Amino acid sequence: MIVLASQSASRKAMLDAAGIAYEAQSSDVDEGAIKRELIGVPGGDVATILAEAKALPVSVGVPGKLVLGGDSLVEVGGRQFDKPVSREQAAEHLRFFSGQRMNLHSAAVLVRDGITVWRHCETARLDVRQLSDSFIDSYLNREWPAVSGCVGVFRIEALGVQLFERIEGSHFTVLGMPLLAVLAALRAQGELEA
Template sequence: MTEYPALLLASKSESRRAMLGAAGIPFESWPADVDERALEAAMEDAEPAEVAQALAAAKAAAISRDHPGRLVLGSDSLVEVDGRRFDKPASRIEAAEHLRFFSGKTMRLHSAAALAVDGRIEWIGGDMASLRVRALSDEFIEGYLRAEWPAVAGCVGVFRIEGRGVQLFDAIIGDQFTVLGMPLLQVLAALRDREAIAA
């Protein structure tokens, strides 16, 4: 049986680690130190999908430069509501502000992934899911954050779809893995194409 070198995941995201683990992909986690806010500011006029892909690529490239010859996976997600991009909430107060803004609107969640070797991007992909946020009362928002904070502090969109975050929505259109934060089916195809996992 062929032995494949473990993939390096340039992320500390629990959901991304869980996805790869459940899919049976051997990997090691090496979170990337990338100034995401600076990169986003430099791409202020870019489309959200482009920004998500650029962030994923920056993370993959950063880790791959420190691990010669290793295949590195970077991933990122970005939320857009009414043409406005949202980052992870910096505080519980900001999380509540985000949720009040999302209430009754459609959230577009852009998830991207990139593969890099020796600082060079080998592949990049992305997907988008639409999530319709129901009308959220202040009472619900307060109770939700009491239960979910600080677990959702690191979640763009202030939700974990595999937890209480599912209560934010009344409709979801898109791939479940994209909603979880990574276009996993595209990633698996790219890994097979590069013979990094069995075909």
């Protein structure tokens, strides 16, 4: 059994669907402080560093167990975005995303006994269609606060699919974890049958 260093509903759902036995433990990492140290660092690298920062402290408390850390980061127009802190900020993000390409970086790391044994990041490219103010308002009427925990202000498995005109990349990456690569790494670590 592995340990998921997250309470992310999406990551849990992916592991559940794939039949992976795990226990989930929250990691109390100050993501904002880490990000402030990483100004100018490419988004994929930031996501990987954050995933590792979440897994390392959990690993110390579960000797011998493999800990999975994950993080997702959105970049649009050269800017990196965090989860919206309010409905108003969510609307601002959506107005900024309108008509642009969103790069969604999803990273995963595996740590055992405080040592990182594997890391991986994948990027999905999502073309956001032109969004009217009235659409943004009605979308948030239906999706807020559910999307408050979503870095791109969307759940692709729900109404968020209406934000896009094209998506390139793995569906799992869009959901928040490069699942196929994680499964291969778990097999390589002897946690799953080959």
